Amino acid sequence: MPTGTIKMNQPPPQPIIGPPPKSTKYKGVKHTIMVMSGKGGVGKSTISVNLAVSLARNYRVGLIDADINGPDDPKMLGVSDEKVDVNEEGKILPVKTKYNVDVISMGFLLPTEDTAVIWRGALRHKALQQFLEDVAWGERDFVIMDMPPGTGDEALSVAQIVPDVEGVVVVVTPQDVALLDAKKAINFASQMKLKVLGLVENMSGFVCPHCGETVNIFKKGGGEEAARKYDVPFLGRIPLYTEIVESSDNGVPSVSQSNAIAEAFNKITENLLNVMEKRTTIH
Secondary structure, eight states, rough: OTOOOOOOOOOOOOOOOOOOOOOOTTEEEEEEEEEEEESSSSOHHHHHHHHHHHTTTTEEEEEEOSSOOOOOOHHHHOTOOOOOOOOOSSSSSOOOOTTSEEEEEEEGGGGSSOOOOOOOOOHHHHHHHHHHSOOOOOOOEEEEEEEOOSSSHHEEEEHHOOOOOOOOEEEOOOSSTTTHHHHHHHHHHHTOOOEEEEEEEEEEEETTTTTEEEOOTTTTTOOOOHHHHTTTOOEEEEEEHHHHHHHHHHOOOGGSSSSSHHHHHHHHHHHHHHHHHHHHOOO
């Protein structure tokens, strides 16, 4: 690893005081998109991974798993046993996957999958800063960032460190509290001067694997109502299929298959690209 790498037994540095330093744009990266939520447990990583794989059908895509406490993206992409390498300049090289998405994750830097990261806030910020700034992405059309859950210190650290973010995709669930969770994420984006590109409703009804009937376990339509209330684009909804869980556990993104689930993810990607085309030029 490059000089100055954070080690598990290293004492925490002094707290960082004052505004974060201004970052320069990721060299060669055209569009950086953050996927975030107002709280944990809404399937943000599932959306991030499948969005990245869907985009990779036509674009050069990188994926950043910035969740220190729960770096699940490598497992979802079938590369949890891989380790990162560095180039001649000491920059971290993303891990390649068979889905045409290169991924970098804190999970690659831990000795085992179940290692608990017990770091103080300042050390977490320092680790994230090094982790995010020292990646050799090369030429990329998109870098998708799976943000830490919620709107606390870690999400703030990432938003301060990452340069020139195109915008934010907010993930919520369908119940009434989706309005509150969406508002937290939208307020966070506003305070960080980030555009909200759209909102995705995840776990939008459970689809019975036997009869195909949809049961609205978490009520219905909270995500779309939140998008309408807060005047942000509604990108679509993903029902709760058992196949999504099984595929993720097996390292196979649902969008890489040919079924209704993949169609739902691809439709969200299409809607996102349409929103971006209206706001900027996608080359």
